[in-house]
Amino acid sequence: MLSPDMAFGSRDRLLPASVPFRFFAAALAFHLAGWLLLALGGDALAGSRGGPGTAMAALHLFTLGTLATTAMGASYQLLPMATIRPVGSVGWARASFWMMVPGVALMAAGLALLSHPLAWLGGGLTAAALAVFAALMAGNLRGASQMPAVGVSAWAALGSLAAMAALGLTLLADLRFGFLPDHRALTGVHLGLALFGFMGMLVAGFSTILIPMLTLGQAPPVRSGLATAAAAGVGLALLVAGAFLPGRLPTIGAALAGLLAAALHLQAMEAVMRGRMRKRLGVPFLMIRAGWAMLPLSLIVALSLAAGIDRLNAPTVFVILAVGGWLMTFLFGVLQRIAPFLASVHVTVPGRRPPLVSSLAPEGPVKVHAALHLAAIALLVLGNLADLEWIARAGAVAGTGGAVAIIVFALQVRARALKALHSDPPAPRSRTPGNVACST
Amino acid sequence: MLHVNSRIGQLLHADHLTTLGTLQELEELLVRQGAAPPDLTKAPVRAALETLVAVVKGEVSRHFGFEENHLFPVLADAGQTGMTMLLISEHRAILPVAEVAGELAGAALAAGSFTPEDWTEFREAGLEFCERELFHIQKEEMGLLAAVAALVGPDEDARLAEVFEGLHAAV
Numbered sequence: 100m101l102s103p104d105m106a107f108g109s110r111d112r113l114l115p116a117s118v119p120f121r122f123f124a125a126a127l128a129f130h131l132a133g134w135l136l137l138a139l140g141g142d143a144l145a146g147s148r149g150g151p152g153t154a155m156a157a158l159h160l161f162t163l164g165t166l167a168t169t170a171m172g173a174s175y176q177l178l179p180m181a182t183i184r185p186v187g188s189v190g191w192a193r194a195s196f197w198m199m200v201p202g203v204a205l206m207a208a209g210l211a212l213l214s215h216p217l218a219w220l221g222g223g224l225t226a227a228a229l230a231v232f233a234a235l236m237a238g239n240l241r242g243a244s245q246m247p248a249v250g251v252s253a254w255a256a257l258g259s260l261a262a263m264a265a266l267g268l269t270l271l272a273d274l275r276f277g278f279l280p281d282h283r284a285l286t287g288v289h290l291g292l293a294l295f296g297f298m299g300m301l302v303a304g305f306s307t308i309l310i311p312m313l314t315l316g317q318a319p320p321v322r323s324g325l326a327t328a329a330a331a332g333v334g335l336a337l338l339v340a341g342a343f344l345p346g347r348l349p350t351i352g353a354a355l356a357g358l359l360a361a362a363l364h365l366q367a368m369e370a371v372m373r374g375r376m377r378k379r380l381g382v383p384f385l386m387i388r389a390g391w392a393m394l395p396l397s398l399i400v401a402l403s404l405a406a407g408i409d410r411l412n413a414p415t416v417f418v419i420l421a422v423g424g425w426l427m428t429f430l431f432g433v434l435q436r437i438a439p440f441l442a443s444v445h446v447t448v449p450g451r452r453p454p455l456v457s458s459l460a461p462e463g464p465v466k467v468h469a470a471l472h473l474a475a476i477a478l479l480v481l482g483n484l485a486d487l488e489w490i491a492r493a494g495a496v497a498g499t500g501g502a503v504a505i506i507v508f509a510l511q512v513r514a515r516a517l518k519a520l521h522s523d524p525p526a527p528r529s530r531t532p533g534n535v536a537c538s539t
Numbered sequence: 540m541l542h543v544n545s546r547i548g549q550l551l552h553a554d555h556l557t558t559l560g561t562l563q564e565l566e567e568l569l570v571r572q573g574a575a576p577p578d579l580t581k582a583p584v585r586a587a588l589e590t591l592v593a594v595v596k597g598e599v600s601r602h603f604g605f606e607e608n609h610l611f612p613v614l615a616d617a618g619q620t621g622m623t624m625l626l627i628s629e630h631r632a633i634l635p636v637a638e639v640a641g642e643l644a645g646a647a648l649a650a651g652s653f654t655p656e657d658w659t660e661f662r663e664a665g666l667e668f669c670e671r672e673l674f675h676i677q678k679e680e681m682g683l684l685a686a687v688a689a690l691v692g693p694d695e696d697a698r699l700a701e702v703f704e705g706l707h708a709a710v
Contacts, residue, residue: 183689
């Protein structure tokens with residue numbers, strides 16, 4: 100617990116530090132577990148075609164355990180700051196954590212060990228956690244009339260989340276009872292809703308606030324955000340329709356609409372970057388830019404699959420590019436920037452000099468993580484394109500190293516923040532002692 | 540930066556842009572020069588330091604003063620006490636380093652050069668000022684201006700804008 104919460108009023112929008120940071124800590128643990136499972140698990144990594152097993156368990160540790168858990172912590176902290184409305188219930192936010200963490204762990208264990216009861220119990224707990232999260236965010240978004248583009252994206256994300264979770268539970272039941280006519284097609288819809296609906300829309304919406312804030316750039320025009328959300332919405336609707344209609348056209352249309360949404364979003368982000376006031380952005384923005392680059396790549400592979408071109412282990416390459424390449428790379432870039440920033444906010448106590456953000460952010464682990472993470476994605480893609488298991492397995496080992504490095508980063512941020520909180524207040528820097536009052 | 544509709548939000552945002560431009564120039568100078576004091580006969584270096592002195596004397600202290608004495612009480616009344624306390628704590632950390640940097644820059648401009656010791660002190664204070672002020676502006680652009688847009692009514696907005704413009708005119 101970092102925060103001197105008594106420093107802030109009860110109606111304040113800043114949550115206790117323990118709320119967002121517990122989600123981030125769990126996400127880092129799931130991230131490491133996912134890479135370890137890929138590195139040591141029994142499933143082949145080159146050409147994996149889905150189905151229960153260690154690879155599927157690792158995928159859910161990345162999507163639900165890492166991406167969704169981080170999204171929950173970040174949303175609880177950041178959305179109220181942008182909407183000027185506090186989270187409806189801090190207690191329920193905490194409760195969602197205590198459902199999410201065991202839920203994801205049990206579900207991953209169930210998938211890895213091929214245990215239906217474990218997977219179902221975990222899936223149920225995870226769905227309950229996500230329902231609480233969705234309800235809290237929906238309550239907050241109802242007052243966000245000032246940010247129409249963010250609001251539309253967030254509502255679309257919550258709608259996708261509900262559909263994705265319902266479909267996920269249905270797919271789990273189908274593994275046991277086998278009642279679905281086309282399990283594979285609905286798995287594709289579940290994956291698409293999770294990656295491009297829930298996470299993608301959340302990323303697109305929050306990016307219009309976060310990226311301008313972090314770069315000191317101008318926020319994109321509202322119409323650009325609305326156009327992105329509209330194109331993505333059409334793509335998601337076509338994706339769902341594709342599972343029930345004959346022929347390839349709806350799914351091809353879904354991939355094309357997704358590419359259009361990605362182009363609009365990336366164009367808006369590029370405009371923010373071009374006009375930014377902060378020029379030196381460091382390693383985190385290399386990660387963010389790399390993540391952006393892999394979004395259209397993943398959709399191009401999705402388009403080829405929708406068109407029936409299934410070569411070079413394209414389904415696995417698609418999942419690697421979308422989950423590891425786009426979402427995880429982008430998310431860790433953002434996390435590397437906002438974790439020290441949030442830590443500095445939480446250890447600021449009235450009457451004491453706040454620590455410099457740079458003093459809380461160790462550079463070494465960030466560089467190691469970036470290098471190993473990007474190497475992991477490249478090796479996994481290469482291993483699948485070449486259909487060579489040892490190359491893909493080397494990628495999983497590199498990913499494990501990167502996961503350790505980002506945990507070291509987080510532990511150092513925590514240690515430095517606690518040291519700043521408990522150290523004696525330094526004398527204010529001044530050549531004329533006492534001259535610290537603001538003039539009017 | 541979010542799109543701001545209120546007048547006082549727009550005025551504060553314009554101040555932020557002015558300060559950011561100065562910080563950008565200062566940071567580039569400090570990083571480019573490293574440990575070696577710059578040649579103050581060069582016009583761009585003198586211009587950057589003169590702008591810094593003016594910004595510290597005028598923009599920063601007046602901006603902080605306006606916020607603490609006029610804007611924050613309005614927001615605190617609306618329940619935003621945590622945010623205003625956080626921003627005041629940051630003001631207390633920024634202003635001393637800004638003043639040290641401004642004083643050293645002013646003295647060097649008057650003397651025609653930095654002594655190596657003064658340059659070292661100026662560089663430390665300048666880099667700290669840049670970092671603290673940049674993160675402070677980030678928070679204000681995301682949190683404060685959003686709060687102003689949501690919580691300050693049209694009449695209060697007009698009154699605050701008038702006070703702010705009066706402070707500018709008085710300099």
